[in-house]
Amino acid sequence: MGYIKSAALEEKGFVVLDSYNQALDPKEWLDIEYNDWKSSGDTRFAPLASAFGDIECNGFWNHKPPRTDKDGVWIDSQVAKAPNLTRRAQEPGANVGRCRVIELQPTPYGDCLYNLHQDDNNRLNPDGTGWVVRGFFNLTDDKDSFFVLRENRTDPAGEVRIALPAGAQLIIDTQRLWHAATHVGTEPRYNLITSWTSGPELDAYIEKYNGTDQVENVEVPQDVLEAGYAEQARKDAARAAYYAAKGQQVKQAMSEA
Numbered sequence: 001m002g003y004i005k006s007a008a009l010e011e012k013g014f015v016v017l018d019s020y021n022q023a024l025d026p027k028e029w030l031d032i033e034y035n036d037w038k039s040s041g042d043t044r045f046a047p048l049a050s051a052f053g054d055i056e057c058n059g060f061w062n063h064k065p066p067r068t069d070k071d072g073v074w075i076d077s078q079v080a081k082a083p084n085l086t087r088r089a090q091e092p093g094a095n096v097g098r099c100r101v102i103e104l105q106p107t108p109y110g111d112c113l114y115n116l117h118q119d120d121n122n123r124l125n126p127d128g129t130g131w132v133v134r135g136f137f138n139l140t141d142d143k144d145s146f147f148v149l150r151e152n153r154t155d156p157a158g159e160v161r162i163a164l165p166a167g168a169q170l171i172i173d174t175q176r177l178w179h180a181a182t183h184v185g186t187e188p189r190y191n192l193i194t195s196w197t198s199g200p201e202l203d204a205y206i207e208k209y210n211g212t213d214q215v216e217n218v219e220v221p222q223d224v225l226e227a228g229y230a231e232q233a234r235k236d237a238a239r240a241a242y243y244a245a246k247g248q249q250v251k252q253a254m255s256e257a
């Protein structure tokens with residue numbers, strides 16, 4: 001039967017929406033509560049919706065009873081502190097699973113490539129229902145930072161680099177595309193991540209905000225790109241050696257985050 005997916009994401013696996021006027025909203029991400037959650041890179045997360053409305057970030061399938069990343073429960077104390085973020089996550093009217101703000105410390109391009117991962121968005125998702133994708137709303141004005149998307153983790157051919165100024169709005173099939181952020185600067189980057197179920201509501205939202213996959217790649221000097229490839233290879237080799245010493249295979253399991 002297959003999953004219900006957005007035609008807008010079919011070719012490239014992502015769309016960029018019209019920019020949001022972030023400067024008009026208060027910095028709610030500084031008021032909400034964060035917890036430590038292991039993800040790719042140096043991160044913390046502040047959930048707005050979770051499996052049972054608690055301030056935790058675990059995959060819904062790790063709870064009892066295990067379920068897919070749909071029907072997230074809004075966390076009253078967080079929603080009260082972040083009404084604008086909540087409104088924006090709910091605006092499409094699509095089912096919301098997990099919803100959280102990520103805080104990412106500065107991450108050079110080579111570390112970003114090492115962090116490239118796919119999300120485990122559709123575990124236990126019943127065939128014939130909507131495919132879970134993710135929205136990314138950049139909150140801080142990270143003018144020199146960018147999201148990296150690849151179809152193949154170690155092949156730079158076709159790499160997409162999307163700029164992350166305040167108000168940037170992306171929707172990405174993060175189970176299909178390898179992804180991570182390069183974050184330039186000295187302060188952390190904040191981004192609202194929402195798991196949405198694909199379907200007519202999400203399609204209408206993409207259309208309303210002119211979702212497109214025709215975006216300019218952020219320009220990065222060739223020497224920086226090549227240094228990044230080398231750093232990814234070096235870190236991958238170090239990780240492989242670490243696991244080999246323990247007699248284990250490197251796990252390239254899909255990330256939670």
Ligand SMILES: [Fe+2]
Nearest residue numbers: 118119174257
């Ligand atoms: Fe991810």
